[in-house]
Amino acid sequence: MIESCPMTMCPAWRGGSGAARDSGGGGAVAWPGWPRGALPASGPWLHRRTVSRYAQCPFQGWALEVGLVKGASAAADAGWQVHRVIAAGIRAWLDCGADPSGHMAECLPRVRPDVQIDAVDGLRRSIDAIGRFLADLPRDAVIAHRGGRGRRSALLLGHAPTATVASTVDLLYAGASPAEVHEIDFVSGRKVLTASDVRTGLKHRLHAWCLFGAIPDLAAHHVRVWNTRVNALTPVVTFARRDADLAGEAVAAALRSRRDILDALGPAPDDAFPALMERVHTRRRRDFWWPEMTRCAACDACTRCPAATASARDFAADPGAFLAETAAMKAALDKRMRLLRTTVRRTGRDLVFGRTAFGLDKPANPTNPTPGFYRPVETGVGTVGAD
Numbered sequence: 001m002i003e004s005c006p007m008t009m010c011p012a013w014r015g016g017s018g019a020a021r022d023s024g025g026g027g028a029v030a031w032p033g034w035p036r037g038a039l040p041a042s043g044p045w046l047h048r049r050t051v052s053r054y055a056q057c058p059f060q061g062w063a064l065e066v067g068l069v070k071g072a073s074a075a076a077d078a079g080w081q082v083h084r085v086i087a088a089g090i091r092a093w094l095d096c097g098a099d100p101s102g103h104m105a106e107c108l109p110r111v112r113p114d115v116q117i118d119a120v121d122g123l124r125r126s127i128d129a130i131g132r133f134l135a136d137l138p139r140d141a142v143i144a145h146r147g148g149r150g151r152r153s154a155l156l157l158g159h160a161p162t163a164t165v166a167s168t169v170d171l172l173y174a175g176a177s178p179a180e181v182h183e184i185d186f187v188s189g190r191k192v193l194t195a196s197d198v199r200t201g202l203k204h205r206l207h208a209w210c211l212f213g214a215i216p217d218l219a220a221h222h223v224r225v226w227n228t229r230v231n232a233l234t235p236v237v238t239f240a241r242r243d244a245d246l247a248g249e250a251v252a253a254a255l256r257s258r259r260d261i262l263d264a265l266g267p268a269p270d271d272a273f274p275a276l277m278e279r280v281h282t283r284r285r286r287d288f289w290w291p292e293m294t295r296c297a298a299c300d301a302c303t304r305c306p307a308a309t310a311s312a313r314d315f316a317a318d319p320g321a322f323l324a325e326t327a328a329m330k331a332a333l334d335k336r337m338r339l340l341r342t343t344v345r346r347t348g349r350d351l352v353f354g355r356t357a358f359g360l361d362k363p364a365n366p367t368n369p370t371p372g373f374y375r376p377v378e379t380g381v382g383t384v385g386a387d
């Protein structure tokens with residue numbers, strides 16, 4: 001997707017030349033280019049994120065793909081705004097030689113107001129360092145970047161037997177030889193990613209799979225993640241062709257899981273939710289959900305998950321399943337508690353229904369109050385809801 005820049009006075013965003021200026025120095029070679037693909041006009045294609053969800057857990061992938069749950073969150077929206085600002089800085093630097101740090105610093109406060117605070121916090125510590133990094137990079141070494149057009153399009157495509165998978169890179173630049181490329185992935189979330197996350201997560205391995213599939217002579221794909229909230233870069237993680245082949249196998253397995261669960265549960269939740277869940281449970285397809293503590297804690301579908309909504313089972317009969325389902329239940333409960341706290345903070349009023357209340361009007365009033373359950377007094381002052 002082409003980024004639009006809030007800096008409307010910048011000629012790069014008003015139809016500037018679009019041509020990169022050559023620069024003289026640096027150790028990177030000028031990139032010879034490769035045939036850039038386009039999304040298929042017909043035939044299946046999937047976004048990398050969809051494939052990653054199926055690789056995590058089939059039910060999670062299915063619930064989000066068919067729209068049973070929504071994946072959007074304020075944190076994701078803030079991250080998206082941070083990426084827009086970085087893309088604007090890179091384009092201004094490439095297209096019209098602007099100082100990328102200054103450009104980003106001017107763009108950052110103009111992001112969507114509802115996520116502005118989080119977006120500013122997610123990028124401000126890294127703006128100067130990103131600017132210095134770009135200043136040291138020869139412009140003609142840039143192969144692709146988010147918001148780039150034509151030969152510098154950020155779009156990556158991977159071709160599996162049953163579908164095309166699409167993703168985008170934040171910044172891809174040439175290495176010391178035409179057989180090497182470097183990727184920088186900007187990440188603004190609160191979790192600081194490590195080299196181990198880069199090595200084991202599907203995202204960058206899938207990028208390697210796309211790049212090795214498109215560039216026959218490629219020998220090394222070097223990746224670093226830039227944690228912009230804390231201005232920390234991971235060490236370089238290098239993927240070779242055998243890593244890309246393994247990633248291709250993982251993509252194929254995720255696509256098989258997708259086909260199996262779509263065949264079993266249907267392409268869309270056209271039933272009322274209880275009927276759908278009845279179908280899910282009666283089929284006893286536990287191989288469609290893979291509860292595990294870390295995976296479930298990050299799952300957008302946890303509140304609808306069959307593991308999290310399973311009826312009580314005997315611990316002694318199957319302790320492993322009991323534990324795994326409890327991990328999914330805890331993820332769902334944590335998510336429900338976040339929703340209650342957010343509601344109280346947003347409305348400024350407690351939730352009081354009958355003899356159960358939730359909010360800040362708890363009898364004990366600690367120094368730093370957090371919303372929690374309590375039994376309401378009879379007056380019901382400042383309440384949302386009623387019997």
Ligand code: SF4
Nearest residue numbers: 057290291296299305
């Ligand atoms: S909560 Fe866990 S088991 Fe359930 S859908 Fe999410 S990742 Fe899968």
